[in-house]
Structures are given as structure tokens and as C-alpha cells.
Amino acid sequence: MTDIVQLLILGILLGGVYGVMATGLTLVYGVMGVVNLAHAVVMVAAAYMAFFMWQDWGVDPFVSMIATIPVFFAVGMGLYYVFFQRIAGSARFGEMTVLLSFGLALVIEGVLGFAFTGIYHTANPGYATKTFDIGSVIVPKGQLYAFVASVVLLAALGAILYFTRVGYAIRATMQNATAAQIVGVNVNRVSAVAFGIGTAMAGAAGSLMSYLFTFFPGAHWQFIALLLALTVVGGLGSLRGALVGAIGLSVAAAFVTDLAGPNWSYLTFYLALFVVLLVRPQGLFGRKVSV
Amino acid sequence: MSTLTLDGVRAGYGRGPDILNGISMTVESGTTCCVIGPNGAGKSTILKVVAGLVRPREGTITLDGERVDGRRPDQMIGTGICLVPQDRSLFPEMTVAENLRMAGYLITDKHRLETRLDAVYDRFPLLRERAHQRARTLSGGQQQLVALSRALILEPRILLVDEPSLGLAPLVADQIFDTLRQFNELGMTILLVEQNARKGLETADVGFVVDLGREKFQGPADTILEHPEIRELYLGRRGRRPKQGIAP
Amino acid sequence: MTATAAMVERMEPARGSSEPAPLLQVEGLTKAFGGLHAVEDCTFEVAPGSITSLVGPNGAGKTTVFNLVSGLLAPSSGSVRFEGREVSGLAPHKIVRSGVGRTFQITRELGELTVLENVIVNAPTHGLRAMLRGSVLHHERDRALELLDLVGLTRVAHDLAKSLSYGQRKLLELAAVLMADPRLVMLDEPAGGVNPRLIEDLMDLVGNLNRQGVTFLVVEHNMDVVMDMSDSIVVMAHGQVVIQGTPEQVQTNDEVLDAYLGRS
Numbered sequence: 001m002t003d004i005v006q007l008l009i010l011g012i013l014l015g016g017v018y019g020v021m022a023t024g025l026t027l028v029y030g031v032m033g034v035v036n037l038a039h040a041v042v043m044v045a046a047a048y049m050a051f052f053m054w055q056d057w058g059v060d061p062f063v064s065m066i067a068t069i070p071v072f073f074a075v076g077m078g079l080y081y082v083f084f085q086r087i088a089g090s091a092r093f094g095e096m097t098v099l100l101s102f103g104l105a106l107v108i109e110g111v112l113g114f115a116f117t118g119i120y121h122t123a124n125p126g127y128a129t130k131t132f133d134i135g136s137v138i139v140p141k142g143q144l145y146a147f148v149a150s151v152v153l154l155a156a157l158g159a160i161l162y163f164t165r166v167g168y169a170i171r172a173t174m175q176n177a178t179a180a181q182i183v184g185v186n187v188n189r190v191s192a193v194a195f196g197i198g199t200a201m202a203g204a205a206g207s208l209m210s211y212l213f214t215f216f217p218g219a220h221w222q223f224i225a226l227l228l229a230l231t232v233v234g235g236l237g238s239l240r241g242a243l244v245g246a247i248g249l250s251v252a253a254a255f256v257t258d259l260a261g262p263n264w265s266y267l268t269f270y271l272a273l274f275v276v277l278l279v280r281p282q283g284l285f286g287r288k289v290s291v
Numbered sequence: 292m293s294t295l296t297l298d299g300v301r302a303g304y305g306r307g308p309d310i311l312n313g314i315s316m317t318v319e320s321g322t323t324c325c326v327i328g329p330n331g332a333g334k335s336t337i338l339k340v341v342a343g344l345v346r347p348r349e350g351t352i353t354l355d356g357e358r359v360d361g362r363r364p365d366q367m368i369g370t371g372i373c374l375v376p377q378d379r380s381l382f383p384e385m386t387v388a389e390n391l392r393m394a395g396y397l398i399t400d401k402h403r404l405e406t407r408l409d410a411v412y413d414r415f416p417l418l419r420e421r422a423h424q425r426a427r428t429l430s431g432g433q434q435q436l437v438a439l440s441r442a443l444i445l446e447p448r449i450l451l452v453d454e455p456s457l458g459l460a461p462l463v464a465d466q467i468f469d470t471l472r473q474f475n476e477l478g479m480t481i482l483l484v485e486q487n488a489r490k491g492l493e494t495a496d497v498g499f500v501v502d503l504g505r506e507k508f509q510g511p512a513d514t515i516l517e518h519p520e521i522r523e524l525y526l527g528r529r530g531r532r533p534k535q536g537i538a539p
Numbered sequence: 540m541t542a543t544a545a546m547v548e549r550m551e552p553a554r555g556s557s558e559p560a561p562l563l564q565v566e567g568l569t570k571a572f573g574g575l576h577a578v579e580d581c582t583f584e585v586a587p588g589s590i591t592s593l594v595g596p597n598g599a600g601k602t603t604v605f606n607l608v609s610g611l612l613a614p615s616s617g618s619v620r621f622e623g624r625e626v627s628g629l630a631p632h633k634i635v636r637s638g639v640g641r642t643f644q645i646t647r648e649l650g651e652l653t654v655l656e657n658v659i660v661n662a663p664t665h666g667l668r669a670m671l672r673g674s675v676l677h678h679e680r681d682r683a684l685e686l687l688d689l690v691g692l693t694r695v696a697h698d699l700a701k702s703l704s705y706g707q708r709k710l711l712e713l714a715a716v717l718m719a720d721p722r723l724v725m726l727d728e729p730a731g732g733v734n735p736r737l738i739e740d741l742m743d744l745v746g747n748l749n750r751q752g753v754t755f756l757v758v759e760h761n762m763d764v765v766m767d768m769s770d771s772i773v774v775m776a777h778g779q780v781v782i783q784g785t786p787e788q789v790q791t792n793d794e795v796l797d798a799y800l801g802r803s
Binding site: 307308329330331461485486487488489490491493516521522525526527528529 | 596597598705731732733760761762763764765766767786789790795796799800801802803
């Protein structure tokens with residue numbers, strides 16, 4: 001019995017963090033149809049930033065978000081204006097964004113490797129290795145704090161999207177870009193902001209990643225694969241879907257790990273992806289036809 | 292004043308062929324004009340070009356003498372042009388109220404927006420009832436009403452309506468046309484495109500006949516269908532070329 | 540002998556009789572999408588050796604009927620008989636093998652083949668497979684070149700199809716459909732988006748082929764073209780057939796004009 005609760009908790013805690021990573025990715029797709037394969041490498045870059053702030057200046061990873069979030073928001077908008085805006089009107093836009101972001105990911109990974117070498121890093125603030133013991137359930141402190149931070153970040157994202165003018169414009173563009181233009185939304189600028197928000201979330205996730213995982217320049221590949229699986233299962237472009245996918249699959253993976261060992265945890269995500277693509281390609285909450 | 296003039300406009304989609312072939316026409320301020328013509332005549336394209344969704348390859352579009360072509364669609368509101376597209380183009384997941392508020396996206400004066408929203412709800416109590424209903428669950432006629440109400444909020448100088456009766460039952464379509472009549476009485480200039488020529492002309496002052504991307508002729512809406520060229524326009528030239536076929 | 544001469548040969552027996560059996564007979568054809576009846580109880584026929592046009596305002600159901608006859612859609616009810624045999628509901632390739640061809644837009648993928656290859660691909664003896672194997676039969680290649688000559692595209696036979704102009708593509712589509720040696724050719728808006736001079740060329744081509752015995756069923760919006768070339772016109776509106784008749788009959792029929800102008 002305890003086992004199940006334990007697995008549930010581990011799954012949910014990790015799922016929350018994946019949720020933050022995934023919502024950034026799916027937001028960008030929903031607004032402008034961009035599949036951003038460089039999303040995870042931005043996370044890793046942010047992890048490096050958070051790590052060095054911790055190692056050299058003693059800044060706690062959570063506090064580092066004050067830096068990573070705005071910095072990577074700016075980076076995101078910059079990337080959009082320099083690269084993605086150029087191909088905005090083209091016929092094969094979807095495929096081009098995949099190639100473009102893939103290239104960006106390689107370049108950024110290369111730069112990170114050049115600057116920091118391939119040595120594995122991980123930050124080690126006190127709570128990273130401590131746990132709360134509640135009855136027979138073990139709750140790792142680091143993951144719990146990360147989960148709380150994720151909830152706060154997602155709430156903030158929700159607040160922006162549902163209570164600010166820009167948020168309305170972003171949601172309007174996601175639902176019907178033409179209609180948005182008709183009411184005066186500058187779809188281009190909104191896309192840039194949405195891209196910025198997406199990478200800002202990647203930045204925040206990076207701060208969390210700095211102590212939750214051991215990272216190195218090439219670590220982003222396993223994350224982007226995971227995140228794509230998550231977002232497709234939840235439905236590309238659906239924020240709700242990204243969250244449900246993240247938490248649902250993380251819990252499932254926790255159970256699979258318990259039953260079959262850690263090597264199989266990734267299999268859960270890919271198996272789910274496979275099944276979804278066969279049975280319901282638009283994902284759990286993906287849209288089919290709009291008004 | 293809101294007189295719209297197209298002069299020698301050539302336009303097409305992407306790299307495709309020209310749909311509009313140097314069309315010229317004038318919509319006088321305060322009138323309702325209905326554009327009719329056979330399939331593929333380019334009627335909808337006229338509206339899209341004026342609204343900025345399609346860039347003209349040649350020619351100019353002016354509103355009261357001021358050039359308005361070549362701008363982005365979101366800049367068109369600033370010039371006083373508002374489009375109601377064929378598919379209504381609402382935000383499906385947003386409620387009626389949110390859709391209407393989005394129409395006021397560019398209105399910075401909150402008080403003005405609230406006043407206009409109230410005016411919409413007063414005119415269409417149906418919308419007040421369904422204010423919190425998601426747009427995609429509305430019926431076709433109700434969606435069209437929301438799309439038109441967006442226009443009320445924007446108070447454009449000229450309203451472009453693309454096939455208002457499309458997909459609507461005749462009685463519902465009548466209500467929509469009635470609404471357009473009310474808008475015109477408020478002083479809005481209206482340019483509409485309608486597949487159902489008879490219905491569209493009933494609401495209009497002037498009829499424009501378009502074919503193969505050019506203007507053919509125009510006239511008062513109530514008599515234009517009696518124009519001798521109408522039959523030939525819709526059903527082809529009289530006097531065919533003799534064709535040597537196989538004797539049946 | 541050439542394919543078209545062979546077609547004429549086949550036509551000979553029919554000429555003797557007073558009123559030949561229709562080549563294509565559509566009866567009570569209905570197609571519903573959920574609650575929406577795109578086509579309702581549609582009945583018309585295509586006489587052998589004729590050019591029959593299918594016209595009507597937007598949303599009349601013409602394209603749906605076209606797709607039903609060529610097998611892209613299966614009917615909800617009703618029948619489609621070609622040369623007396625029921626073909627409704629058959630898969631498209633089976634319908635082609637029965638002798639009914641239709642034009643298709645040159646897709647992105649087909650654009651990567653040469654003009655000549657685009658025609659060969661439609662050969663009745665599995666042209667595509669032969670092409671991939673590299674063993675196109677001589678007579679298939681000759682036939683393809685002959686057809687290209689017919690439509691005036693010999694000069695660009697070895698150019699990639701995607702390099703053709705819009706009008707040239709229409710000519711290529713025609714040559715491609717003829718390769719499968721159909722007895723009924725279905726043309727999907729041949730005059731759409733094409734300049735007037737090329738329309739004349741296309742219509743002359745269709746006229747020539749028709750004189751040699753090819754029957755045509757055409758969906759077209761350009762009414763001048765329709766009136767010029769058709770022997771029989773089927774007018775549709777709101778998913779139903781309004782009337783089938785000669786051009787004169789259709790042009791003077793008030794119901795037809797009403798269908799186009801709409802109900803007030």
C-alpha cells in the first residue's frame with residue numbers, strides 16, 4: 001500500500017517539473033506552429049547558469065530564477081526575431097521549424113561544450129539530498145521544493161494568459177490567428193512574446209534542473225525526446241494537455257520503474273507516444289476543427 | 292466620410308494566378324453595397340484585399356483619399372476597416388463575452404469599451420444570455436451575431452461582410468440581414484459579398500456585378516437583376532460556336 | 540494503331556442505333572455527411588460521344604458528385620452505372636481500369652517527375668512499377684510521347700513537372716488522364732484560373748478528342764466555355780439536379796437562373 005502512495009508522490013513531484021518544461025514547448029507550438037527542438041538545450045544552458053551562480057556566488061538555485069527567467073525570456077525573443085520570423089510565411093513552415101531548431105540545438109550544445117567541457121555537473125544545495133519522512137513515505141526535499149516552484153510558475157503562466165492583455169492576445173492567436181489579426185492583434189509581436197515566455201519557462205526549468213539532475217551539454221537530447229512525447233500525448237498546442245501528459249506519464253513511469261527497473265522508465269513515455277499516434281493522433285486534448 | 296475606392300487592383304493568393312484582374316470600384320459613404328457575380332469571380336478576394344489579408348500586386352485602395360493598401364490586417368482597424376470573414380472567425384474556446392472583449396483589444400479607454408459592450412448587449416439580449424457560453428458551442432446564426440457585434444464594438448467606418456448567409460437557415464439569414472440594415476442606419480458603410488444575389492441585394496442600396504476579377508456593371512440594388520446582361524453573365528453567352536460532334 | 544483510333548473503332552456499332560444507351564448513368568445518387576445531404580437523389584446520364592457538363596452555384600454538390608463517380612467517395616445510396624455495369628462504391632483504381640479517367644492536380648511529389656514520366660505513370664499496365672524497375676515498354680513510351688505531342692508539350696517532355704506554368708500543367712493533366720485509355724474522361728474545372736487564349740486551346744483539344752470518340756464529363760464554372768462546348772448540361776443546386784438539357788434549354792430556363800441568383 002505504502003508503495004503505491006510512494007510511487008504516486010514521486011511521479012507527481014517529477015511530473016510537475018516536466019510540466020513546466022512541457023508547457024513552454026507546447027505554448028510555442030500552439031501560438032505559431034513552431035516545433036522547438038532547441039527547447040531542452042535552452043534548459044541545459046540555464047542549468048549551467050544556475051550552477052555557476054551557485055558554485056561561484058553561493059546563489060541558491062531557486063533564487064537563480066530571478067536571473068534565468070528574464071535572461072532567457074530575452075534570449076527567446078531574440079531567437080524568434082533573428083531566426084523564426086524569417087521563415088514565418090513559408091509554405092513548409094512546420095518542417096522548417098523542426099530543422100531550424102534542430103540546427104540551433106546543435107550549435108548551442110556545441111557552444112556549451114566548448115565553454116564548459118563535457119564534465120558532468122550538478123549543483124548540491126543542502127536539500128538536494130535530504131528527505132522528509134512522513135510515516136513510511138519518503139519525500140525527497142529537493143523534489144518537493146521543485147514541485148512547489150513548478151506550481152507557482154504554472155500559476156504565474158496561467159495568470160499571465162488569463163488576466164493580462166498580452167495573455168488574451170496570445171490565447172486568441174492560438175485559437176484563431178486570422179481572427180486575432182482582424183481585431184488588431186499584431187500576431188508577429190505576440191508570437192515573439194510567446195516564444196520568449198516559452199524559453200523563459202525553459203530557463204526556470206533549467207534552474208531546477210541544475211540540482212535535480214546531473215547535466216552535461218548533450219543531456220538535452222533525452223529531455224527533448226521525452227518532452228515531445230509528453231506534449232504529443234497531451235495534444236500539441238494544449239496547455240492542459242501538457243500538464244496532464246506530464247503528470248500522468250511521470251506517475252506511470254514511476255510505477256514501471258518500480259516493477260521493471262529504471263531502464264524501462266523512458267519506455268513508458270515512448271510507448272504512450274506510440275499508442276497515442278496510432279489511436280488518437282491529435283493527443284488527449286488536441287484540437288481537431290475550430291469554429 | 293467613408294468612401295472606399297479600388298483602382299486597378301490586381302491580386303492573387305501566394306504565387307497563384309491573378310484572381311482580381313485590375314478591378315476598379317467605388318463604395319459611396321453611408322451606402323450598403325452588395326457584390327454579386329458568378330463563381331470564381333473574385334468576390335471574396337475583394338474583401339480580403341481591402342482588409343489587408345491579401346496584398347495587391349498592382350493598383351491602389353483608398354478610403355476617403357487616404358491609401359490603405361499594403362498594410363497588415365491588424366493595422367486596418369486603425370483605418371476604420373473591419374472584416375467579418377466567411378467562417379465568422381471567432382475564438383472557439385473563449386466565451387461570448389471574451390470574444391466581444393477581444394474585439395475591444397485596441398480600445399484603451401476602459402469606459403468607452405464598457406459603454407460599447409453594454410450597447411451590444413442591449414441590442415442583442417440573446418448575447419447577454421449566452422455571455423458565458425463558449426463560442427464553439429453556439430449555433431451558426433448566433434456565431435454570426437457575435438461576429439457582427441465585434442463590428443459594433445470597433446465602430447468601423449466601413450464594414451466588410453463575406454457571405455453573411457452562408458450555412459444559415461433562411462429565417463436566421465433574414466435576421467442577420469436585418470442586423471446589417473440596422474448597422475447601416477447607424478451610419479456604417481457596408482460592403483458585402485453574397486452568393487445568394489437576391490437576398491444580398493434586398494439589403495443593399497447598390498449592386499456591383501463582378502466577373503473574372505473585373506467589375507462588369509453596377510446599379511440600384513432593386514433593379515440590377517433585371518439588367519439584360521445578368522442572364523448571360525450567370526448562364527453564358529448566347530449564340531454558341533457551332534460544334535461538329537458525332538451525330539447521336 | 541493509335542489509342543484514339545482504337546477508341547473510334549469501338550464507337551462504330553453505337554452509331555447505327557437511333558438512341559444509344561448512356562455511357563454513364565447516375566440514378567438516385569445520395570451522399571450524406573452526418574445530417575448534411577451534400578447530394579440528394581441525383582439522376583442524370585452521359586450519352587456516349589458527348590461532352591456533358593456539370594454546373595451549378597457554389598455548394599451545389601457538383602464536386603461531391605464528381606468524387607462519387609470517380610470512386611473517391613462511396614455513396615450513401617443510389618447507383619452509378621458505367622457501360623451498364625454498376626461501379627458505385629468501387630475503389631478509384633478499379634474505376635479507372637473500367638475505363639473512367641479523371642484529371643488530378645499535379646501534386647508536389649509528382650512535380651519531381653519529368654513531364655514525360657507524369658504521363659507514363661498512368662499507363663494501364665502498371666506504368667509506375669515499370670518505371671521504377673527501369674523497364675518501361677517501348678510502346679508505352681511512344682504512346683506517352685504521342686499524347687504529349689497532342690497537347691503540345693513535346694518541347695518540355697524532359698523538364699520537371701514542377702517547372703511548368705499553370706496552364707501547361709492543365710495540358711499535362713489532360714495528357715496524363717488519356718494515357719490510361721479511358722472511354723469517359725472526367726475533367727475537373729479545366730478552365731479554372733487559366734488565361735483566355737489557353738482556354739481556347741484546351742477547348743479545341745477537347746473538341747478534337749471528342750470528335751475522335753472520347754466522351755467527356757466536365758465540372759466547370761466558366762459558363763461561356765460550358766455553353767460553347769457542351770452537348771448536354773446538368774444543372775445542380777443545393778445538392779439536387781435542377782434540370783438536364785441542351786445549352787439552349789438551360790440558358791432559357793428560369794429555374795436555372797433562380798438557382799444561381801438565390802431565393803429571396
